[in-house]
Amino acid sequence: MYEAVIGLEVHLHLKTRTKAFCGCEAEYFGEEPNTHTCPVCLGLPGALPVPNRQAVEYGLRLALALGSRVPERLVFHRKNYFYPDLPKNYQISQYDLPLGQGGALPLGERSVRIKRLHLEEDAGKSLHLEGRTLLDLNRAGSPLIELVTEPDLRTPEEARLFLQHIQALVQTLGISDASPEEGKLRADVNVSVRRPGEALGTKVEIKNLNSFKSVQRALEYEIRRQTEILRRGERVKQATLGFEEGSGKTYPMRTKEEEADYRYFPEPDLPPVPIPRSWLEEVRQSLPELPWEKAGRYQALGIRAKDAEALAYTPAMARFLDRALEVGLASPQALANWLLADVAGLLNERGLSLEESGLTPEGLSRLVALFERGEITSRVAKGLLPEVLEGKDPEALVQERGLRMVADEGALKGVVEEVLKAMPEAAESVRQGKLKALDALVGQVMRRTRGQAQPDLVRRLLLEALGVG
């Protein structure tokens, strides 16, 4: 038996108005190349960087949410390397005094320790085209958080779950959209394989994974590859790998620079500044309810643990649920069931997000309440959902179409008689004790009442009419 030991390095784009060290607007997704640049982010001689207070504050929010230690001073270092898309030939980053050290992210029953998180600037983008290389420097200088975990993860699924939790956390904190499809969340993974209890094996790094699915697939492939090498009694070689989506395989990349190659030194243009404890306290006070706190609150309201977690870690759903809970018409677990099953399914089918749909917390609450009060059947409620999703009023629909549940024994007895006459074989089976046949009879009564008959009552009336039970 072998087990994998996995650590992650996550890059998150911060949702600041301007870039990390200049006044250029940081939202450039889909814009003309090289339109969001200035002497500072182009690295022109004589231009001086100024730290973006909002970027630092966003970093502090994440550090405090994860319970990381925040240093007394904000210190930046230069990380020197040459790439065509790095105009200054160095990246302003942090080195021995990152914005956060230590801390942990809860992951189900466990928690994953955080090694460090620091603030840095992103590079630009190179586009290789027909033997030429084009540069777009819109991204150069935009603020990033790099977050490094301890090697606490054990399976590809866990790594994927960790990323989903980090995504939910930073979205809840309002500091990053963390959308992998826009390149706003990227991950590198470290993975080694060993027999449980043994010392750590040789790790390899897989770089630039830009979707949760790639992280999982790359790890699955790499763990298989390393396990086979160990089974043959050979050794895994340390390496930096890329991942090819098409084949689902990892491949060797350039050899990784050693730390010494980066020649880190304190950024002379940005002298250290204190991080006042009063500011830290202000930031701490302004933190919203965190996803794991939300999950705890939902559970206390009677929502099943698994559902509570699923909702709390889907920020749009959590916001919606919180507003529906304020409306107070439907029970928390019923709202959870509807959101996670019917609403999620329908949104998925239509390719819509919750915000894009016309569904309001009031609308869903009223629909669910009609069902919970026994005024409509579950079948009618489900049938109305598509229209309620378009913003229609559930009570008005029920009224207009006369969809209220029929719990009137007199009215239902007639239908029961008709059904028993129409389905003599099923009726006979039930009389002989084959209760399975009862479902067919109930179904037929439901059909004839357009799904409006109260199912329990129909069941009882059928059994009475057949002299069973």
Ligand SMILES: [Zn+2]
């Ligand atoms: Zn700029």
